[in-house]
Amino acid sequence: xxxxxxxxxxxxxxxxxxxxxxxxxxxxxxxxxxxxxxxxxxxxxxxxxxxxxxxxxxxxxxxxxxxxxxxxxxxxxxxxxxxxxxxxxxxxxxxxxxxxxxxxxxxxxxxxxxxxxxxxxxxxxxxxxxxxxxxxxxxxxxxxxxxxxxxxxxxxxxxxxxxxxxxxxxxxxxxxxxxxxxxxxxxxxxxxxxxxxxxxxxxxxxxxxxxxxxxxxxxxxxxxxxxxxxxxxxxxxxxxxxxxxxxxxxxxxxxxxxxxxxxxxxxxxxxxxxxxxxxxxxxxxxxxxxxxxxxxxxxxxxxxxxxxxxxxxxxxxxx
Numbered sequence: 001x002x003x004x005x006x007x008x009x010x011x012x013x014x015x016x017x018x019x020x021x022x023x024x025x026x027x028x029x030x031x032x033x034x035x036x037x038x039x040x041x042x043x044x045x046x047x048x049x050x051x052x053x054x055x056x057x058x059x060x061x062x063x064x065x066x067x068x069x070x071x072x073x074x075x076x077x078x079x080x081x082x083x084x085x086x087x088x089x090x091x092x093x094x095x096x097x098x099x100x101x102x103x104x105x106x107x108x109x110x111x112x113x114x115x116x117x118x119x120x121x122x123x124x125x126x127x128x129x130x131x132x133x134x135x136x137x138x139x140x141x142x143x144x145x146x147x148x149x150x151x152x153x154x155x156x157x158x159x160x161x162x163x164x165x166x167x168x169x170x171x172x173x174x175x176x177x178x179x180x181x182x183x184x185x186x187x188x189x190x191x192x193x194x195x196x197x198x199x200x201x202x203x204x205x206x207x208x209x210x211x212x213x214x215x216x217x218x219x220x221x222x223x224x225x226x227x228x229x230x231x232x233x234x235x236x237x238x239x240x241x242x243x244x245x246x247x248x249x250x251x252x253x254x255x256x257x258x259x260x261x262x263x264x265x266x267x268x269x270x271x272x273x274x275x276x277x278x279x280x281x282x283x284x285x286x287x288x289x290x291x292x293x294x295x296x297x298x299x300x301x302x303x304x305x306x307x308x309x310x311x312x313x314x315x316x317x318x319x
Contacts, residue, residue: 003031004067006153006184007052011061013208014047021047023208024061029186029201034179036199037188038289044208045188046086049157052186053083065153082107082151086158086188088138090130096141097126103145110148118144121170135162147174154178154185160194172198192285202285204292211292216285223283223291224257229270230277241269 007029014022022044029035039045050056051063054074063070070077090099100119104110119126122140133141139162146154154175160168175198179185189195195202196216203213212219224245235249243262248255258266260283270278 005029005064006031006033007035007065007186009048009051009061009063012048012051012058012063013060014044014051014056015059020208022051022058022061025205025208026210027203027213029184031184032179032182033201034175034185034187034199036195036202037186037205038190038192038195038202038285039188039205040190040293043205045205046157047208048205049083049155049186049188052155053078053081079107080152081155082146082149082153083155084139084142084146084157084159086161087135088142090133090138090141092129092131094130095126096124096128096130096133096137099130099141100126100145100148103142104149107149107151110145111150115144115148118148118174121173122167136164136167139163140167143171143174147178150178150181150183152183154183155188156185157188158190159187160189160191168194192289196285204289206292212288219285219288220283221260223287224259225263225283226255226257226281227266227270228253228255228279228281229273229275230254231270231273231275233273233275238269238273241266 005028007027009025009027012022012025012027013020025044025048027037027048037045037048047056051058052065052070054070054077057071065077066080068077090096091102094102097119100115101110104115118124122144124137124140124144130138130141139159143159146156156175160171163171172194175185175187185198187195187199199216201213201215202219204211204219212222230252231254232252233254235247235254238244238254238256239247241262243259243266245257245259
């Protein structure tokens with residue numbers, strides 16, 4: 001018996017006036033996954049998460065969380081969701097501790113021992129008024145509230161924005177913890193190293209539609225491996241080998257990119273070339289990401305994000 005997706009969208013579209021924030025997005029997140037949702041600002045990531053939260057109504061297509069339409073049944077859908085936005089706004093006259101308790105209380109209240117642990121690990125002062133907090137401390141408050149009570153689904157929208165490297169490591173540790181406990185995580189990010197370290201599957205979104213989705217191993221075959229070799233061979237001889245691209249030579253050191261499909265033949269050619277040193281760098285998500293965006297003009301993030309915020313506000317008041 002196949003498990004049902006925790007998150008499933010099909011043909012999801014959302015227009016804000018003449019701006020298409022989403023243009024037929026298909027996204028599937030299975031139970032227990034830490035699923036990376038990659039794209040530049042303005043690609044439609046935040047709009048997707050707002051739809052999954054029931055804050056924005058799609059123009060067309062379908063979106064389901066736990067098999068529930070979040071627009072039709074937002075309270076039921078929210079029951080097992082923890083959400084962290086990328087730009088946290090807090091109640092200025094509340095202390096950080098009061099904010100954490102209020103946010104966690106919306107889902108039934110924090111686990112007190114876990115709350116204390118998170119406050120300590122994130123080096124967070126809960127006694128200060130929220131109006132005194134930096135962006136990083138506002139993010140910490142939201143993360144502590146999200147992680148201090150177990151959820152079945154964590155929707156994280158650029159959650160480490162504003163965190164320094166030490167706090168980012170704490171964040172990653174708790175993503176791994178909740179995943180090990182069986183939770184599902186949808187991590188929206190443009191920080192490729194973060195996604196590479198945390199995620200088991202990745203969906204790349206461009207201009208409101210998914211361009212690739214799969215495991216890291218499945219997606220990496222789309223990019224080339226970087227080689228640096230030291231050998232007594234003429235560069236022209238290697239350049240003639242199928243699958244070798246962008247060859248550069250500096251003395252006896254030769255650098256080139258290699259197609260995954262031709263690695264066998266390339267390694268055979270290197271073995272007969274008198275190689276005395278070799279370094280191979282596997283393709284990274286950054287290379288994969290640039291491949292999909294290098295031929296596209298930059299989206300207009302401010303237009304889409306501002307429109308999304310206005311729409312969410314209108315829908316909230318209407319309801």
